[in-house]
Amino acid sequence: MKKILISGLLASLLAACAAPAPKPPVDNTAAEEAARKAAAEEAARKAAEEAARKKAEDEAAARKKAEDEAAARNRLPNAATSVYYPFDVDVVQDADKVAVEAHGKFLSSHAERKMRVEGNADERGSNEYNLALGQRRADGVKKMLELGGAKADQVEAASLGEEKPKATGHDEESWKQNRRSDMIYK
Amino acid sequence: MSLSLLRCVWLGLLWLYLGNAQAALEIEIIGAGEKQIPVAIAPFAGDVGLSGELNQVIMDDLQRSGLFRLVDASAEKAQRPSEIRHAAWVGRGAEALAVGTVTTLPDGRFEARYFLVDMVKHEVLLGEALATKPEQVRLIGHNIADAIYEKLTGSKGVFSSHMAYVNRQGGFFRLLVADSDGYNEQVVLSGNEPIMSPAWSPDGKRLAYVSFENGHAAVYVQSLDSGKRRLVADFKGSNSAPTWAPDGNTLAVVLTRDGNSEIYLMSAEGGNIRRLTYSNGIDTEPCFSPDGQSLLFTSDRGGSAQIYRMSVEGGSAQRQTFGEGTNFSPRYSPDGNSFVFAHRANGRFYIATQDFQSGQMTLLTDGGWEKKPSFAPNGKLILFASEARGRGILATVSSDGRVKQQMFTQSGDAREPVWETRP
Structure with missing residues (x-):
């Protein structure tokens, strides 16, 4: 009897507690349905977005890869573009041969590229002699470029003689800068 | 005199400045010819501006050649050989004297008329009249200097080149x-x-x-x-x-x-x-x-x-x-x-x-x-x-x-x- 009473009391207590809280069962179901739908839509949108982003990324990566490959193909050789000479000498020195060969190889694989070689001389000698010396220097570089695979019509050799000195002093420091051929891509 | 010694002789130092921007330049002369001919150029009479410039060109040319020594003739008033008072030139060493006039012609050109006189033999060596536009006064001066140079040295002058x-x-x-x-x-x-x-x-x-x-x-x-x-x-x-x-x-x-x-x-x-x-x-x-x-x-x-x-x-x-x-x-x-x-x-x-x-x-x-x-x-x-x-x-x-x-x-x-x- 005592047990029943307690149970009854508990039940009524429970009832008393539960009574004010619950929403109407119909309302509850509709909201859940709407939320689920919204979530599904959100997920679908996110998936689509993700797919689009992935696609764009893949395309960008492919494009970049193609560009990189093209750039690598067209990248100028990582080699010096000037060569230097001892006094009254027109032969490319051993130290500079690697650079000239690298440019020759590049020109050989890029038939569309053109280069101008400008020969210069220091001021010791007559202007005309130095013009001739600068031409021999430029012609020597052109020949070496051709040995490396460049076609004759890709390379123009010109001389500036002593007319456009890079350094203007009457000293070896200036002269050695002016005894020079420049390889200039057009 | 030895060459090296002559190289050390600074005979003339001329600073020639031209007023206009067309050609300003300085000329510096070092050394002298083995035998310098003493010559005098009297101020030409007439338009002072033109004659002054003309005289200066003639004297500068002769001096620059190194073959002449210019004897001062700034006081000589003669315009033609007959007017030269030879007595005043005794002892001054000039072997030749140039006198002349500059006149403006009716057409606007100017005319330089000059004589070169041998001051030893009292003979007229040259007598010429040259006419040109006033802006070519330097050219006429070079021509006269060339004529004097040739008469006194026997070589052609190059001043007008x-x-x-x-x-x-x-x-x-x-x-x-x-x-x-x-x-x-x-x-x-x-x-x-x-x-x-x-x-x-x-x-x-x-x-x-x-x-x-x-x-x-x-x-x-x-x-x-x-x-x-x-x-x-x-x-x-x-x-x-x-x-x-x-x-x-x-x-x-x-x-x-x-x-x-x-x-x-x-x-x-x-x-x-x-x-x-x-x-x-x-x-x-x-x-x-x-x-x-x-x-x-x-x-x-x-x-x-x-x-x-x-x-x-x-x-x-x-x-x-x-x-x-x-x-x-x-x-x-x-x-x-x-x-x-x-x-x-x-x-x-x-x-x-x-x-x-x-x-x-x-x-x-x-x-x-x-x-x-x-x-x-x-x-x-x-x-x-x-x-x-x-x-x-x-x-x-x-x-x-x-x-x-x-x-x-x-x-x-x-x-x-x-x-x-x-x-």
Whole structure:
């Protein structure tokens, strides 16, 4: 009897507690349905977005890869573009041969590229002699470029003689800068 | 007196400034001729401005030659030989006296009338009247100085002749023509690309030169009267070192179109190209002998730059310069008996001459940065490029090495000078 009473009391207590809280069962179901739908839509949108982003990324990566490959193909050789000479000498020195060969190889694989070689001389000698010396220097570089695979019509050799000195002093420091051929891509 | 002692003698130091911007330059003279002729130039009567300038030009020319000593004649009032009071000149040492007048003609021109009188024999040596536009007063002055020079020395004067040279200022180049004293500069060509090697046609009416305006050295011929020009050599590589044959129709040029710097003959109008030299070395700077039969040129075929001579018909070349050093830029003397060139030894450039018969080289200068010599038409003076005060300047030396002159232009470096070849 005592047990029943307690149970009854508990039940009524429970009832008393539960009574004010619950929403109407119909309302509850509709909201859940709407939320689920919204979530599904959100997920679908996110998936689509993700797919689009992935696609764009893949395309960008492919494009970049193609560009990189093209750039690598067209990248100028990582080699010096000037060569230097001892006094009254027109032969490319051993130290500079690697650079000239690298440019020759590049020109050989890029038939569309053109280069101008400008020969210069220091001021010791007559202007005309130095013009001739600068031409021999430029012609020597052109020949070496051709040995490396460049076609004759890709390379123009010109001389500036002593007319456009890079350094203007009457000293070896200036002269050695002016005894020079420049390889200039057009 | 020894040459070295004479080199130390500073006979005259002239500072010539021209008021207008057209041609301001200073001229400095060092040394004196072995025998200087004492001469007096009286102030010409008439328009003070014109006569004053005229007198100054005549006196400067004579003084600059190093062959005259000017005796003061500022008090002489005579206008014609009969008015000269010879008694007043006794003991003053003048061997010759010039007197004259300047008058303005009805047509606006001015006329200079002058007489040169032998003050020892009391004879009239010269009497002339010259008329021209007032702006050409300097030209008349040069003409009178030429006449006096010729009468008293027996050689033709060169004061009324011209020179061409290149002025380089930073990266800006101008090809200029000027009077023999550096005045009256005229711009023939200017631009940002180098200009080299001007060469006078024998009649003095055209210049051949090298311009880089097409990206490489190419040869042009330009008329000085009309300014019209023609591109005569523009082959691949370098086209350079033009020089005129005495006939005025043929040029010698240096081309690299066949693989090396070689000398060719061609028409001054372009075309008709004939190759003259075949060597593995550099052949350049050709110069015709006065009779047009041979060429001097610079070549390093023997291992270093030296002077060679060959026939204009081609064939073998004979080496002319030997010994220590290298040699460049040969030019025949007007009589064809010797040549002048730039001699490089011990890190210096000298102006030197060499006699064909003796093969003897004579240094005319003390050395420095001295290049590109050329004879004046009378063979008595040599014009060359030098350096002073850190600038490229024009300089002359008498062919006996006694008298030197430096011309300082206003700005920039003077390069590649050449004296007109017209006699």
